[in-house]
Amino acid sequence: MTTETLIWLIPLPPVLAFFLIVLFTNKSKVLSHTIGVGAAIFSWLASWYVFWQATHVEHLGEHPFESAINWLPTGNTWLKIGVLIDPLGAVMLFFVSITIFMIFLYSVGYHNFGQPKGDHDHKGLPPHGATVEEHGHKHVVPSVEPMYSRFFAFLGLFAFGMYVLVVSDNLLTMFVGWEIMGLCSYLLIGFWYGKPSARNAAVKAFMTTRIGDVFMLLGISYLYSVTGTLSFREIFTEETLHMLAENTTYFGMTVSGFIALLLFIGTVGKSAQWPLHVWLPDAMEGPTPVSAMIHAATMVSAGVYAVIRMFPLLTADFHGHELTTTMTIVAFIGAFTAIFAATIALAQNDIKRVLAYSTISQLGFMIAALGIGAYVAATFHLVTHAFFKALLFLGSGSVIHGMEHGVLHTGNHDVDPQDMYNMGGLRHKMPITFWTFLIGGFALSGFPLITAGFWSKDEIFADAFGHGHMAVFVTLAFAALLTAFYTMRQITLTFLGEPRTKEAEHAQETPWTMTAPLVVLSFFAVTFGWVGIPEDFLGLRLSPSWFHEFVGGTLAEHPEAVVFSWVPFLTSLVVALGGLTLGYLVYRNLNSVSEDRLQIPFLKNKYYFDEIYDAVFVKPIYWFSENVVYKFMDQGVIDGILHIFGPTTGGIGSFIRNKFDLPVINRFIGDGSADVTYWFGGKLRAIQTGRVQQYLMFALVTFIIIGAVLYFFVLA
């Protein structure tokens, strides 16, 4: 099998798993998770094989793996769809496949496979625990998820969407994968649909990302109408880009800039950038593997991936000095989101919500990097972030799981197992989770030299500083300081010190299916950074950065590596270590929420963005729907018109029935013809005597009459 064929096949196993589970194996938990995890393994192996092949091709950027077929006839031409693996796609496959596989494996443990059925568990609600008798006394243990199979099916479809997006060679199938993920995020965030909060979060995520998607679709249509193609390889040719950059359109922007902006708005929705960031924290209502899926492997990565993919379009009218309008907007939104979300994360007490805001903030880093043209740095941070953020989410799920165990043990269900102030001292109870979480947290903070997060963040700083984008540089540096601070706060509150509740004392390490993915991901959270060490780091003459060489080859023009400078390096050292130390010092001895000085209502309530949106958009739209659309348009105008039609047609109908159908058709034609036939029959029966001689007589008379008539009228 050629590599191209294999690339076509990569997305298939998860979607097959989806259909198999939904249609056939949903009754069996073992079969369902075997198929789900098995599919993830297949795709993972295939992806890594393709990645391996890709690293062995000289100048992969110019000769990528590609294969296309004719799909939709468009007049004289065809809309082609196909697969394309260039360096960027290969790197995406590398981290997406392993992360998805780990998340699948983790879900087995997370949903308590092998545990008894719950005492009063309902579909659509998280499992409450089951009572078992052991050694003569009863105690409560975690119970298995009631909709276990459904979860693996949805997860499979989610993975399919991401794979489709990564291997696509054109915007249309990319958008299809993008929308499949939108659907799956809706299904999975609302997985526990019995909870009103989960339902609302699902709808919110769907609606918010949809806003972005509409603009993205506009961008795609515009691009197609201008260039007549959606294939990346055809759009990113020099002539096309030149043509797009030369012409101007609305608001004095160039066509390329305008299209890039429209596509970017799709990313703002998908990757939860300000001002469409509101859905991502609420998405924490879904099960933790889903959070990890959304935050690391699939959805938000897809948003950033789309901008990275469209980078040639974004920078088509960029000449290397002044940022273009679109790039300024992108850089501003990214940098602003980074600092904005980081400040909110400071005041959150829910272990997953801190991570959610952290994701928004880190995505801001990537977007800002793209805005200032730092293509490789953004990609690098995307990959490292996927590893450590998946690690952190799965770690937090493991913590919550351990805490739930404590809650079931004490039976006190008032204790929120996700509130960090209920934790503390978990490092002894859950050592594997602690160490892996520490690695992930340090990677997120950018702990120097060892962790992957340091290298990728440092590259963004170096790029921003090296190209003189000081505003972005300072903003991101401050955001990075906050990141280190709240990460250390999280680690300190969760794992260090003494247990603050009985439940934390009784927390327990989670099964191997959950810890094994943590270990694997923490390996990558550390080592993946080493593939991107800059060439002249600290003035040393190291070998060229593999990542830079490889991913940089995607672009027609190989991006120059930034010259090493001490300022960004020292800055990232200071912000990372400073933030971590500060976080530890402040939260080391904190025992209750009241002592936390950062619990400012303004931050805790996320700058009241939900409330503002509610007042500015949601309420007016409700009012508009209720009064204008429902009461005026629907009930007044439309129903009014319909009410004219109803009685009128009814009247015409009964008129026709009474005046025409009944008297004319029924009585005259209908009954009349039958009567006539009956009368004739009655008369004619008299001549049928059965006597041959009479018949002959009739025949003779008839013959004579016909003969006479013929003789007189025809012959004469």
Place this chain on the structure above:
Amino acid sequence: MVPISWYLIFAAALFCIGLFGVLSRRNAVAILLGVELMLNAVNINLAAFWRYGNVTQMAGQVFAIIVFAVAAAEVAVGLALVISVYRRRNTVVADDIDMMKW
């Protein structure tokens, strides 16, 4: 030679007598006889036309012979039917034989 019209008039008269017999006689055997008369009228016509037409051709005579043969066969079948009817219904009066009635 006698003009052909005499033969034709004679044959027509014979045919009418036969037809009258078929339509008016009550006895089935007599009706059969009427049919024979009509056939004979036809035979006279055939023979007369042959004699006044092309004498070297035998068509008229052959036709007449076929008609004889058919008439003989017909009478045999007809009498068999009459006997059969008589055995079942004990009558040969045509008016009583109204089995063809609806």
